[in-house]
Amino acid sequence: GENVEQHPSTLSVQEGDSAVIKCTYSDSASNYFPWYKQELGKGPQLIIDIRSNVGEKKDQRIAVTLNKTAKHFSLHITETQPEDSAVYFCAAYPASSYDKVIFGPGTSLSVIP
Amino acid sequence: EAQVTQNPRYLITVTGKKLTVTCSQNMNHEYMSWYRQDPGLGLRQIYYSMNVEVTDKGDVPEGYKVSRKEKRNFPLILESPSPNQTSLYFCASSLTPGTGGQKLFFGSGTQLSVL
Numbered sequence: 001g002e003n004v005e006q007h008p009s010t011l012s013v014q015e016g017d018s019a020v021i022k023c024t025y026s027d028s029a030s031n032y033f034p035w036y037k038q039e040l041g042k043g044p045q046l047i048i049d050i051r052s053n054v055g056e057k058k059d060q061r062i063a064v065t066l067n068k069t070a071k072h073f074s075l076h077i078t079e080t081q082p083e084d085s086a087v088y089f090c091a092a093y094p095a096s097s098y099d100k101v102i103f104g105p106g107t108s109l110s111v112i113p
Numbered sequence: 114e115a116q117v118t119q120n121p122r123y124l125i126t127v128t129g130k131k132l133t134v135t136c137s138q139n140m141n142h143e144y145m146s147w148y149r150q151d152p153g154l155g156l157r158q159i160y161y162s163m164n165v166e167v168t169d170k171g172d173v174p175e176g177y178k179v180s181r182k183e184k185r186n187f188p189l190i191l192e193s194p195s196p197n198q199t200s201l202y203f204c205a206s207s208l209t210p211g212t213g214g215q216k217l218f219f220g221s222g223t224q225l226s227v228l
Contacts, residue, residue: 006155009153034216034217036217036219041221041222042221042222043117043203043205043219043220043221043222044156044203044217044219045219046216046217049216089155089156091156099144099161099163099169100158100161100171100172101146101158101217102158102172103148103155103156103157104155105153105154105155106155106156
C-alpha cells in the first residue's frame, strides 16, 4: 500500500529565513498531495495542495513542488514568521482507494524571532 | 459558522469501559472520517464514511466501531478500550468523497487516556 515518508521531523529556522519540508510516497499512481498545518491544541488545517498534473503551486509565502518521477513533493515557506510555527503534515491518496488518505509522520517547525 | 464539532475534548477512562466520541458537521458534507494521532506516526485513518449507512475501514480499525445513521453525525465507539488506544483523535469531513482527494475539515480533537 501507499507509504509516505517526511523529513525532517523537526526544523528550527530564524525568522525571515526559508523552510523546506520534503515528503516521498510509494504509490506512483497517487494523484493528490495536500499539506496540512496543525497549530498547538487545534486540528490540522489545509494550507496548500497539488495534483499530479501540476509541477508547482504557489500561494503567497508558501509553495509546493511535485516531482512525479522521483515520487517526492516538498513544501517551501519563504520569509518565515513566528506564526508559521506548527506541525506540518504531508499526505497522499493511494490509487487503490481515493477515499483513503495516508499522512506523513509530521514536521515540527519552530520559527525563532 | 462551518465547523466539525467533537466531544468530549478530554476523556479519561479505564480499560474495558465502553465509550463514544461524538462528531458532528454542519456543512452537509458527504464524507467523514476518523484519525488517531500518535507521536512519530502522524495521523492514521481509523474509519471513513462516504455517505449515510456507508462505512469502511481505514488503516487502523481494530478495536473501533463507527456508525453513520445521519449525514451530519459520525460517532466513534470503543466497545472495550485498552491502554494502546490512548491517543489524540480527530474527526474530519469533506464535501464529497473520492475523485482523488478533497479538502478535509478537522475537528479540534479528543485527547483520550485509557488507564
